[in-house]
Each structure stands twice: as structure tokens, then as C-alpha cells.
Amino acid sequence: MVEAGLDYLVAATRADAVPRDRRVDFWREHVTANHGTLHFAFADRQDFHGETRVQRAGGVQLVVFSSDAIGYERRSVDVDRDGEDSLRVVVPTSGQVVVEAAGRRSRVRPGAAALVSMTQSFALSHDEHTRAFILSVPATAWPEARPPEGARLWNTSEGAGRVFAAMVAEVAEQAQALDGGSFVTAAELAFELIVRGDAGRTYRLTEQARALARHSCADPAYGPGALSRELGLSLRTLQERLSREDSSPAALIREVRLDLAARRLTHPGWRRRTVTDVAYASGFGSVTAFNAAFRERFGRTPSEHRLGR
Structure with a gap:
């Protein structure tokens, strides 16, 4: 611990x-x-x-x-x-x-x-x-x-090696957003994964899947099939294992895209970009679907989130 x-x-x-x-x-x-x-x-x-x-x-x-x-x-x-x-x-x-x-x-x-x-x-x-x-x-x-x-x-x-590399890159990218405990936990999880190899693919699968999805979710063509291939699992196996955690590959990718969009909406570098720009740049193919999913996830519209309401 x-x-x-x-x-x-x-x-x-x-x-x-x-x-x-x-x-x-x-x-x-x-x-x-x-x-x-x-x-x-x-x-x-x-x-x-x-x-x-x-x-x-x-x-x-x-x-x-x-x-x-x-x-x-x-x-x-x-x-x-x-x-x-x-x-x-x-x-x-x-x-x-x-x-x-x-x-x-x-x-x-x-x-x-x-x-x-x-x-x-x-x-x-x-x-x-x-x-x-x-x-x-x-x-x-x-x-x-x-x-x-x-x-x-x-x-x-x-x-497992690909997941390890993605997790290490994610830990580096999120350097300023982490604290000491979360940094150590994420780094040790990545190390344990590569040491355990194939046996580690079932270990904290959701965290592994999220780490991979974060690196590719901005591509609208990225979906459950690509995620399962990166994890070295069949799509059916991935669906079954995520279902034990009340999730699915599609839902996990959607959540990662929503998190990415939420960060961008409040980031100074994206201030001049419209909500539509943010939606498409974060991997969503439909602004309507993005708005509905965002409200369901965060309890407010993307515009309200940007204004801090």
C-alpha cells in the first residue's frame, strides 16, 4: 500500500x-x-x-x-x-x-x-x-x-509490453496533475505489468485499457476492436472481463474521450476553439451525441463546464 x-x-x-x-x-x-x-x-x-x-x-x-x-x-x-x-x-x-x-x-x-x-x-x-x-x-x-x-x-x-509503455507515457504526460501517492501507484502498476507479462493482462484491466485508450481516443476510428488488439485479447474476452466491472470497451473509450474533452474545454490553449471543435478533436463523430453524453457524465453542458457553472 x-x-x-x-x-x-x-x-x-x-x-x-x-x-x-x-x-x-x-x-x-x-x-x-x-x-x-x-x-x-x-x-x-x-x-x-x-x-x-x-x-x-x-x-x-x-x-x-x-x-x-x-x-x-x-x-x-x-x-x-x-x-x-x-x-x-x-x-x-x-x-x-x-x-x-x-x-x-x-x-x-x-x-x-x-x-x-x-x-x-x-x-x-x-x-x-x-x-x-x-x-x-x-x-x-x-x-x-x-x-x-x-x-x-x-x-x-x-x-502487456505495449500497455506498459502507454502507462509510462501517461504518467509522464500527467506529471503536474499527479501527487506523490498516485505517481508511485501508477508507476509500480506499470512495472508490475511488464514483469508479470501475459499473466498481468488480467491485472487491473480497466486501468490498462484506460491508459491505452487515452493515447488513441482522439482518433474517431479508434474503437473496441483496436483496444482489444492492443491488449492482446479477443474482443469477446475484453467485453466479458470489463462487464465484471460494470463497463464495456465502448463505454470505457467514451468516458476517456469525455475526460479529454472536459480538460480541453477549460485549458487556456483551447480557449479560442468552439465546443464543436473540441468534440471532433476528442474523437466524437457527432456533436449531438457528444452534448448528450457530456451532460449525462458531468451533469451540465459542455458550454456550462467551460464557464465553470
Whole structure:
């Protein structure tokens, strides 16, 4: 059970914020503070660029990063020195990350994820086109007594892995809307899902389905069939399992679209867009159906919601 009232950090950092001649040292200190003792190999020490956004609470951390080409190495002496024993899951969204651990070299691209343990030596490197998430969780989150040797790789293009990647992206996107407890719960749920693999598809299915639907619901063609395929389930199986929670694939997608529309109606960036624009942009094919569903869900019309009535 997640402790209530956890301190929750959300912080964005850019190497460009410091003078050029200090960026390498700045990046080294910043990354070490987030990930423990590492050794760095900068492709360009004279004009380095990099940025991160960190979310952290209760021993769980999610970093979204991009930077110029660089290599990181954790050596055996570092493991002995700092006592850091947490786990790191690297999830590229562009480019590739090369992972070397236990004598094996792996190229991790979008559609895959790699886990390494800070209790073992490893090396990571990437080029300037790479952007990735790094999810850090306590060693106790691993279901076995010892973490896997070397790097553990997962497919995140389908099934449980795809749901995991969608949930991680959602946690990052909702950074400012979360508190410490909800951040830790969501991140740990995502990690448990990918560790459990196929066995995890039935675990908190509604949360998994919502995470996927949030990423695709603005497409009016997205429907129950697409959602079931992303979950790796037949449509009939998904319908049966959601019915146990008094829901259905169509109802879940509609609720996610309504939540998206409600946020947009009060967002400053959508202030000049009409209610009709918001409805269509949120995946609804009919303004009439949107208005009726919105009133049923929120007890007021979209226009009243926008005005705060």
C-alpha cells in the first residue's frame, strides 16, 4: 500500500541553462544525482546539449531525457562504493540505446525496453537522435530474490509490453496533475505489468485499457476492436472481463474521450476553439451525441463546464 502524503518532485532541467564551458560538469552532476555513480563519455565536450524532466516520490523515479550522443558506464567499483541497488527500465521513444551487460550487447529501439540493475556493471550509449523514458523502482519491486543477470529485454509493441509503455507515457504526460501517492501507484502498476507479462493482462484491466485508450481516443476510428488488439485479447474476452466491472470497451473509450474533452474545454490553449471543435478533436463523430453524453457524465453542458457553472 502506498503511503499517503509522499513528497513529490517534478523538475525540468536543461544543460543550456548554464554556460557552455560548465555543461559537461553540470550534466555529470545532474545525472549522477538521479542515477548513482556513473562514468561518462561525451561525444562533444565543447558544446553539449541535453534536457530532462524528473518525477520522483517514495523511491520511484521517472525521467524523460534527450541529449547529444553520450555513453554511460557503471563499473563494479561503483556498485561497491555507492550501495545503489534499484532497477532501471529504459524505454526509447526515438533513436536507440545500446545496452552492454554480462557480455551481451543489445540495441534497444522504440518498441522495446531494457531493464538493468544498479547492483551490476553495465554500459549504456546513444546518439543525438535518442529520446527515452527511464523508470527507476526499488529492488524489492522485482518478484524474485535476485535481479536478472545482465539486461532483461521486453517487446513493447504489443500485449502487456505495449500497455506498459502507454502507462509510462501517461504518467509522464500527467506529471503536474499527479501527487506523490498516485505517481508511485501508477508507476509500480506499470512495472508490475511488464514483469508479470501475459499473466498481468488480467491485472487491473480497466486501468490498462484506460491508459491505452487515452493515447488513441482522439482518433474517431479508434474503437473496441483496436483496444482489444492492443491488449492482446479477443474482443469477446475484453467485453466479458470489463462487464465484471460494470463497463464495456465502448463505454470505457467514451468516458476517456469525455475526460479529454472536459480538460480541453477549460485549458487556456483551447480557449479560442468552439465546443464543436473540441468534440471532433476528442474523437466524437457527432456533436449531438457528444452534448448528450457530456451532460449525462458531468451533469451540465459542455458550454456550462467551460464557464465553470
